[in-house]
Amino acid sequence: MRAGIFLLKTCLLCLLFVQNIYFFYEKSAGTVDDVSPVIVQTFERCLTRDTFPWRTKVKWDGHPCSAISVLVILPNSSLSVLLNLVKTYVNAINSGDLPCLENxxxxxxxxxxAAAVCDAISCYEERMRQRLNLPTGSVNELLAVHAECEREATGIFMSRAFGDELVKKSQEKLEQELKQKxxxxxxxxxxxxxxxxxxxLTDLSQELEVELRMGIYSVPGGYQRYLEKRDEIEKKYHLVPEKGIQADKALEEFLKSKQTVANSLLQMDHALTDKEKEIEAQxxxxxxxQLQQKLLEQEQARLKQMVEDEKRSxxxxxxxxxxxxxxxKKLMEEETEKMIRHKLKEQEELLKEGFQQRANEMEDEIQRLKEENNNSNAALILSAIEKGAAAVSSIAAQLLQYKMFSSALNQQKSESAPQSVGSTPRSKNPLLQNGSQTDK
Structure with a gap:
């Protein structure tokens, strides 16, 4: 693999040199015989001249660099990238255009x-399906598997992606898609x-449904027997393992579906006194x-876990x-330092040869390279600060929602205090009433 990548990079460098020859030939407007000895004599100087495409300065992610340095920052692990790059470059030469390595x-x-994002998402989905056994016993169990798969998917993305600005955009897209997944x-x-x-619950209540159709509970005392049967089903239900995080909600929906039957039996059961009816209804x-309060507490705990996981992510x-x-940043600094050293050496040679004006121009260009290097470092730091501020804003919004749930839970606890037997307890918490309607 490494040998193949080295060969491809060598081919690209050769293509660049051929481009220099073509460029020099057009500028000289000579014949092939005229150009050949010139190429031999000036090969080494071609590598350092700014007028040749070999040393043409381009912008890569907002930073100045040469065409050769663009090859250096390509990911060594991606053989397909270099293959496509060679193909694009050769096609441009065959079509008669002057190829642009930067584009x-x-x-x-x-x-x-984009392919790195797709690979990361595919890896995440595949490993989540392999490691998750739905339904999980808790939200924490799912989040733990998610954290592992997210780290592995991000590692796959980072190993394949390249280019500062493009990587940041693609990483933000990956983060959003992972959150959605x-x-x-x-x-x-x-x-x-x-x-x-x-x-x-449907399986456990089959016997109850048969007895209801037979009219076993449509007699005096039938309401009490019905309640006992329903309580027996509920106890058996709690003993069933691996029900998942919706166990209480499913039980609440089941009990609601049976409430109409219970009310009908209560009306038919004339043996019960008014006091007994009131106690049973209460x-x-x-x-x-109590079940609604428990659901609210579970939702509060789930939201807290999601906030913590969001912060970790x-x-x-x-x-x-x-x-x-x-x-x-380190790679670009090294490349800039190489260019500065080269310019200094060329300036020294010009001074020795007596080209004072050209040496002064070279000094200005060296100072400009140093300033651009400093400006690029400041831009990288500012970008990291902006991304950190966005993360803090997202977490702050989650924390605000968490506090709202906590306030609603405290209000529910204060209103669920024991009431007198003659009164009918009702939940006055608008949040709980809305939640009940949502469950329906």
Whole structure:
């Protein structure tokens, strides 16, 4: 693999030199016989002249560099990138155009980074499906698997992507898509849990449904027997393992579906006194209120876990981006230093030969390179600060939502205090009433 990449880079360098020869030939307007000895005599000087495309300065991610330095920053692990680059460059030469390595690399960088995002998402989905056994017992279990798969997917992306600005855009896209995939797996987990729980409840209540059709509970005392049977089903349901995170919600929906039958039996059961009816109704409503409170507490805990996971994900993404930027920054600084040293050497030679004006121009160009190098470092730092500020804003919004749920939970606890037997307990919390309507 390394030998193939080295060969491809060598081919590209040869193509660049051929381009120089073509350029020099057109400028000299001579014959082939005239050009051949000149090429032999001036080969070494061609490598340093600014008028040749070999040393043409281009902009790569906003930083000045030569055509050769663009080859240096290509990812050594991506053989397909170099193959496509050679193909693009050769096609440009065959068509009679003067090839532009910068445009070719930029186009390939966009394609490669988009492919890197797709590979990372595919890796994430595949490994989540392999490692997750839906429904999970808790949200933490799903988030732990998500964190592992997210790190592996991000590593795959980072190993393939290249180019500062393009990498940042692609990484932001990857982060959003990973977040959407995580939410999709959370929804699948909830749905799988709800479906399993409802299937268990349906199976446990088959005997009850048969007895209702037979009219066993349509007699005096039948309401109490019905409640006992329903409580028995509920106890068996709690003993069933691996129900997932929607166990309580599925039970609430099941009990709501049976409430109409219970009310009908209560009206038919004339053996119960008014006091007993009131106590039973109060007990049923109190149980419903307790179940709703438990659901709210679970939602509060889930939201807190999601906020913490969101913060962890942002921190990891920022750290990876920082490391990537540091590597690119170091590479660009090394390339700039090489160019400055070369310019200084050429300036010294010009001074020795007596070209004072050209030496002064060379000094100005060296100072400009140093200033551009400093400006590029400041731009990288500003970009990292902006991304960090966006992450903090997102986490702050999640924390605000978490505090709203906490306030609603405290209000629910204060309103669920024991009431007198003669009163009918009702939940006055608008948040809980809205949640109940949403569940329906």
């Amino acid at each position: 070719a690399v930029l186009a390939l960088a966009e394609i490669e980074n 995580k939410e999709e797996f959370c929804r699948k987990n909830e749905q799988a849990s709800f479906d399993r729980c409802f299937a268990v 007990r049923a409503q109190a149980e419903a209120a 942002h921190d990891e993404q920022l750290q990876l981006l920082k490391e990537k930027m540091e590597k690119e």
